[in-house]
């Protein structure tokens with residue numbers, strides 16, 4: 160615990176968190192006149208006039224069973240973007256501390272750091288989109304508090320070498336945040352089972368991808384209870400609304416449905432990769448463990464323009480490191496994927 164405590168910004172340790180009306184009274188009562196809610200009910204009808212559970216107790220209970228962790232190892236955020244921001248705010252002193260990222264990677268780590276006036280050290284992935292261990296050894300990590308590792312990586316789609324991640328966990332004197340937003344689509348399993356062994360490990364997952372619930376904004380951070388407590392201490396009191404908590408529980412109760420959809424997406428991914436490979440102007444497809452493909456084209460700009468004119472939107476990643484000529488294509492339904500191939504064949 161002392162090791163983790165020394166990573167936290169000292170003033171955070173002394174803050175007394177906001178105590179909500181729902182913290183002050185936890186039982187059930189006949190009349191609630193404690194939270195300045197509207198006892199007459201919502202103007203829309205429905206059951207939304209009371210503040211939601213600030214601790215998401217029921218959702219964490221169900222999630223803990225599904226994931227095999229204890230509820231005090233779970234933080235629920237308004238999308239994974241919330242724990243990304245909170246981790247930086249809790250652990251990095253502005254203008255002093257830094258985070259480490261491995262580009263090309265998910266953009267919000269850097270944006271959140273910059274918003275918080277926290278420095279960013281970039282250790283580029285190799286051209287095969289793997290962690291550059293030589294560069295890692297040469298880098299000075301003075302003042303670095305967090306390293307963000309995205310695996311499967313966005314935008315490349317591949318898994319990063321898990322043995323290298325373990326080595327980083329063992330050697331880095333700070334938090335190692337492994338973003339597993341796309342892990343359900345991968346051949347490897349989550350690093351969740353390593354949480355007990357590595358107190359400095361934080362794992363991010365989300366309901367936005369495999370669960371198909373991007374609109375309800377549910378992101379999760381799994382970590383040592385001490386880290387989770389710090390995040391809970393600084394989060395806005397009611398960060399997860401009632402509808403999202405309920406939808407999350409409902410989803411977890413039908414996990415098998417999620418698994419079936421993941422299977423379909425993975426099969427479509429493999430099929431789409433095969434069809435794209437057959438096109439003469441496709442130069443490379445990065446082997447994917449996610450729900451998208453990073454595809455390198457001879458002339459990505461004109462292909463992107465052509466697709467847009469035909470009402471098909473993909474993500475131009477050609478300006479990202481090692482991604483010259485690349486478009487990132489999310490796996491759609493069979494009909495959508497067929498349409499994409501049909502339009503590309505018109506070229």
Ligand SMILES: Cc1ncc(COP(=O)(O)O)c(C=O)c1O
Pocket residue numbers: 237238239240241265309313338340341364365366367373376377378
């Ligand atoms: C790697 C990665 N992490 C996190 C997120 C954001 O997830 P959420 O919708 O939970 O904020 C994304 C979204 O695309 C992502 O690609």
